[in-house]
Amino acid sequence: MNQSIRIEPVVETQHIELPEDLGFGRIFSDRMFSQKYTPERGWHEPTIGAYRPITLDPATTVYHNGQMIFDGTKAYRRPDGNINLFRTERNVERFNLSAARMGMPVLDEAAHLAAIERLVELEHRWVPDRPGTALYIRPVMISTEKTLEVRASREYLHYIILTPVAPYFAAGFAPVSVYVSDDFVRSVRGGTGEAKTPGNYAGSIAATEIALQKGYQQVLWLDGVERKYIDEVGAMNIAFVLNDEQIVTPTLTGAILQGVTRQSLLTLAPDLGYRVVERRVSIDEVINGLADGSVSEVFGMGTGAVIAPVGRMHFAGRDVMVGDGQPGPVASRLYDELTGLQYGRRPDPYGWTSTIETTTALNSAI
Numbered sequence: 001m002n003q004s005i006r007i008e009p010v011v012e013t014q015h016i017e018l019p020e021d022l023g024f025g026r027i028f029s030d031r032m033f034s035q036k037y038t039p040e041r042g043w044h045e046p047t048i049g050a051y052r053p054i055t056l057d058p059a060t061t062v063y064h065n066g067q068m069i070f071d072g073t074k075a076y077r078r079p080d081g082n083i084n085l086f087r088t089e090r091n092v093e094r095f096n097l098s099a100a101r102m103g104m105p106v107l108d109e110a111a112h113l114a115a116i117e118r119l120v121e122l123e124h125r126w127v128p129d130r131p132g133t134a135l136y137i138r139p140v141m142i143s144t145e146k147t148l149e150v151r152a153s154r155e156y157l158h159y160i161i162l163t164p165v166a167p168y169f170a171a172g173f174a175p176v177s178v179y180v181s182d183d184f185v186r187s188v189r190g191g192t193g194e195a196k197t198p199g200n201y202a203g204s205i206a207a208t209e210i211a212l213q214k215g216y217q218q219v220l221w222l223d224g225v226e227r228k229y230i231d232e233v234g235a236m237n238i239a240f241v242l243n244d245e246q247i248v249t250p251t252l253t254g255a256i257l258q259g260v261t262r263q264s265l266l267t268l269a270p271d272l273g274y275r276v277v278e279r280r281v282s283i284d285e286v287i288n289g290l291a292d293g294s295v296s297e298v299f300g301m302g303t304g305a306v307i308a309p310v311g312r313m314h315f316a317g318r319d320v321m322v323g324d325g326q327p328g329p330v331a332s333r334l335y336d337e338l339t340g341l342q343y344g345r346r347p348d349p350y351g352w353t354s355t356i357e358t359t360t361a362l363n364s365a366i
């Protein structure tokens, strides 16, 4: 797919007026990237054109066997007006991991990254600048062959859309409450938990509805076999602070998404003086630790929320506060450091950010 991207003329929104309450994925920019796959031609016709509906035959395989993947990363408005991408190469790599797991064709990672960069460059006006906001980038691949047979589709569509977003939780860095699901499980080792495929999310909705009805915002998932060890929470990986100095996060088992935020914090936190340990963490250890004070903080990590402190947990009929229910010092420090890098407020010694100059973008927009 190393062909040059065809850029179609697009009628642009004249004055982008974003509402105070942006939400998450309600407003989309003027353009989208798309390309098709067939076995004969491979990936072809890479195009950036107008954001528009996709029309598919009702018998298209994606509607029946759900062979579909996606990913999510963000473009951040820097203080100098330019735009930062953050470790997007990890997202295109994970996209291919998801594709392989779901029996779908992989993409050339450099070309996928270039497509994202070009789209963001053309749509640079859509990167919001209010604190905590960003332009969320959503690459998707769907199977498009018309067949009800349960096998790999022969045809696919890859597309990328952009949406200006607020932090995932409306209250920003305010603590969230989590409900530990002890009847439903999200995934098992060898299943699709490590892939970013809609079935994982569809399967989590009934449990999330129960959590919401009971007054909790997110579901915390236990492992699918013993229902004892903590996997992850909602659309986030999770970490626990032990004795105010050690950060513990569950080991990647194949059932958990390999989060970019998680991976970044595993590098960043030791440089800030924290001890970081990846190991299995049982729900009993956490609930007992919260009761005796040895677990001082719990927080989720993900692109949408960055870091979401957990203020309250519910497990097996018990409601347990995390500390005093307020964001703790470790989560607050990590949030400041990581968002400082992402938004370009502090130097990036890791080479995680790449900058799109808006002056270049202005010149290249058509």
Ligand SMILES: Cc1ncc(COP(=O)(O)O)c(C=O)c1O
Binding pocket: 072, 232, 234, 235, 236, 237, 257, 258, 259, 260, 261, 262, 301, 302, 303, 304
């Ligand atoms: C199930 C799940 N776990 C974890 C994460 C966090 O991953 P990342 O930090 O790459 O956004 C996400 C979000 O993409 C997710 O959907």
